[in-house]
Amino acid sequence: MRVDGKNTFAAPVETVWKQLIDPAVLRRCTPGLKELKETGPDTYQATLVIGIAAVKGTYAGTLAITEKRAPTHCKITLDGTGGAGFMKGEGTIDLEPQGGGTLLTWAGDLQVGGLIAGVGQRMLGGIGKMLIGQFFKCLEENLGGGA
Amino acid sequence: MKPAPFQYLCPRSVDEAVDQLARHGDDAKVLAGGQSLVPLMNMRLARPRVIIDINRIDALGYLHDDHGVLHVGALTRQRAAERSPLVAARCPLLRDALRLVGHVQIRTRGTIGGSLAHADPAAELTAIFAALDGEITARSARGTRVIAAPDLFVSYLTTSLDPRELLVEVRIPALPPDAGWSWMEIARRHGDFALAGVGVVLAGRRGVIAEARIGLVGVGPTPVRAARAERMLNGQAPSEALWAEAADAVRAAVTPDGDIHASAEYRKHVSGVLAQRALREAYSRARMAA
Numbered sequence: 001m002r003v004d005g006k007n008t009f010a011a012p013v014e015t016v017w018k019q020l021i022d023p024a025v026l027r028r029c030t031p032g033l034k035e036l037k038e039t040g041p042d043t044y045q046a047t048l049v050i051g052i053a054a055v056k057g058t059y060a061g062t063l064a065i066t067e068k069r070a071p072t073h074c075k076i077t078l079d080g081t082g083g084a085g086f087m088k089g090e091g092t093i094d095l096e097p098q099g100g101g102t103l104l105t106w107a108g109d110l111q112v113g114g115l116i117a118g119v120g121q122r123m124l125g126g127i128g129k130m131l132i133g134q135f136f137k138c139l140e141e142n143l144g145g146g147a
Numbered sequence: 148m149k150p151a152p153f154q155y156l157c158p159r160s161v162d163e164a165v166d167q168l169a170r171h172g173d174d175a176k177v178l179a180g181g182q183s184l185v186p187l188m189n190m191r192l193a194r195p196r197v198i199i200d201i202n203r204i205d206a207l208g209y210l211h212d213d214h215g216v217l218h219v220g221a222l223t224r225q226r227a228a229e230r231s232p233l234v235a236a237r238c239p240l241l242r243d244a245l246r247l248v249g250h251v252q253i254r255t256r257g258t259i260g261g262s263l264a265h266a267d268p269a270a271e272l273t274a275i276f277a278a279l280d281g282e283i284t285a286r287s288a289r290g291t292r293v294i295a296a297p298d299l300f301v302s303y304l305t306t307s308l309d310p311r312e313l314l315v316e317v318r319i320p321a322l323p324p325d326a327g328w329s330w331m332e333i334a335r336r337h338g339d340f341a342l343a344g345v346g347v348v349l350a351g352r353r354g355v356i357a358e359a360r361i362g363l364v365g366v367g368p369t370p371v372r373a374a375r376a377e378r379m380l381n382g383q384a385p386s387e388a389l390w391a392e393a394a395d396a397v398r399a400a401v402t403p404d405g406d407i408h409a410s411a412e413y414r415k416h417v418s419g420v421l422a423q424r425a426l427r428e429a430y431s432r433a434r435m436a437a
Contacts, residue, residue, distance in 0.1 A: 125404050
């Protein structure tokens with residue numbers, strides 16, 4: 001399923017970019033992140049605990065940042081597996097100046113399979129979007145403090 | 148399909164239930180009607196360590212009217228409310244929407260409180276609760292608090308209730324006297340979750356709308372109150388043109404997500420169509436001449 005969205009930040013493109021690819025920020029802002037290990041340049045192994053309603057699950061997976069064109073574009077690939085199902089996703093992030101700040105546009109394709117997809121199909125896209133939204137909101141708060 | 152092992156607790160009073168919630172918190176789930184929780188457990192998507200079954204707390208099964216507000220105990224079954232003469236007289240919108248919640252078997256077990264606490268984005272009851280400015284009372288070991296509709300729903304299946312809190316009562320204001328109402332929804336099959344649904348209340352005097360309420364489900368992470376459309380209707384004389392204008396405002400108020408059942412564009416479009424039909428029907432039922 002396709003998910004996309006836009007976020008605006010008060011900080012300039014370079015500042016947003018630095019935050020975006022900073023493992024410390026990834027660690028702080030990824031919803032439900034329990035563990036993040038750098039396994040190579042821009043490649044991470046992650047453990048997430050995500051609970052929506054009664055469905056709580058631990059997911060282990062990899063996350064890679066590729067096609068980096070600092071400071072305006074990158075691609076993120078992730079896949080994960082957990083008790084409730086598996087997930088594969090690919091998305092792009094583009095930054096462009098807007099006034100004194102930054103407009104961030106993201107779009108991705110998310111595939112969710114296994115048990116969770118059978119039952120949760122109706123809400124998966126929305127929940128994915130909500131979690132991604134939480135990440136960017138955290139980024140925004142970070143920048144609000146530092147910029 | 149069988150659930151993963153869990154510890155079963157069966158409190159006989161609210162105090163006992165609240166104590167157990169305080170002890171087990173995040174590890175526990177409250178079981179009321181179980182129409183959402185039990186399937187999730189049987190598929191082992193949900194594996195709560197502790198189940199706190201409130202079905203034997205007799206004090207929580209009531210439905211009465213107090214100064215124009217319906218008080219619904221946390222254990223009142225949806226089917227009981229649907230068949231209640233009190234609900235038919237004071238809040239027929241609730242009765243009409245209840246008829247479309249799952250099937251009779253589901254409503255016979257499912258509770259009003261459980262549906263609100265579960266906060267499914269397509270659950271009819273959430274829109275009615277929002278449109279009528281309902282509130283709930285929650286109890287925990289730390290005390291009692293009242294949560295009003297706009298503060299209850301946070302996102303998909305997420306409310307502002309703490310895991311240590313028990314929803315004990317739902318309050319839904321009755322419709323104004325002489326008000327018209329309508330519930331309209333579109334689902335793939337009868338009993339399925341609505342792709343989009345809308346509840347409307349219209350009340351007025353001397354041919355002018357004084358109070359319009361519009362709530363929607365299935366078109367976002369939480370129920371949507373179409374406040375701008377409501378304001379646009381208030382003070383106006385009913386007409387087809389007005390309904391069309393309000394329907395546009397409803398479309399503008401929703402930002403649905405698409406899924407395999409229906410695209411975002413379809414849901415947005417249908418929200419307006421349903422709102423227009425619901426306004427027409429609500430007006431036909433309202434007694435606004437006097």
